[in-house]
Amino acid sequence: MYWGHGAVDTLVGSAFMQMVEHPWGITAFGAASVKAVPDLVRVRFKIIRVEQTPAAAFEAARAAVRAVRGALREHGIADAAVEASRLDLKTAVEYVDGSRKFVGYQCQAAFAVQSGVLDDVEALLIDIVAAGANEIEGVDFDVTGKRELRAEARRQAVAAARAKADLYAEAASVRVGAVLHIEDIDPEQPNATRYRSHAEAAATSAQDLAPGHVVVSAAVVLGYAVARD
Structure with missing residues (x-):
């Protein structure tokens, strides 16, 4: 089947408008670390x-x-x-x-x-x-309470991802909607390399540099819908 240039332009334009009018959502990465004195x-x-x-x-x-x-x-x-x-x-x-x-x-x-x-x-x-x-x-x-520390780090990572999503949404003049996707990320695993540049602040925080402490880290990727007014 032959498509004329006008038809192709119309299809491309229609697809572009659909992407703009119906954005699929917002994805944000969050990381956090908590520390404790070893016991x-x-x-x-x-x-x-x-x-x-x-x-x-x-x-x-x-x-x-x-x-x-x-x-x-x-x-x-x-x-x-x-x-x-x-x-x-x-x-x-x-x-x-x-x-x-x-x-x-x-x-x-x-x-x-x-x-x-x-x-x-x-x-x-x-x-x-x-x-x-x-x-x-x-x-x-x-530390004996590492499970509790990990849970707190995960809560803080979620809060960091939400804050980042809110910032992007505000800059784009939209609102953050419902959570569509939650992906746990182990910061120590090799497959987390692509996220590390987004978490440099967390990775070099004062908590991580505190001598004599055990540092427990967590990271998460959250996907949000774009809210409709």
Whole structure:
């Protein structure tokens, strides 16, 4: 079928007018962060022993495990707050001049310890290393009420998105209508990259830079209808 230039112009103009007269809505992104003083610490560490025989490696690792558990109990950490792996054994080698050289048998146990006594962390680390832990994997501070903090961050993110939608609507001389779409965004996930430029203010807020605090963030995309007068 052949369409003349006049007919095409009419169709294009009609589609454009329909878009203008019946806008589909307003989309706004909102992000927020809340902070709290940590009340929980998690320490992850390993005991690693290398000996010439499997039996000697197991015995050395067991002795270190007993000593470390004793140190933990002295700091008031109950066994229920300690997660420990079973002893693991593997051949230990090192490379010398490009060749593999047998070193012995390596036995290791991994630990994860949780404590609510933050003022004791320094002494705890010193004592578990002295007792036999020879690899500290991480010391992470957290809060027990993270769910409540996340909920508050989400409420603030919704308020931020609504404020942005109101601003755009006012600038465009329209009114914000009913909510049509709510999309939760995890700010830490790679697929949130396209939103980060819109959330730079939230990402660099004083809350995020506050030392000694746990910061919990949330983000949301809201879609609104354009209200009709």
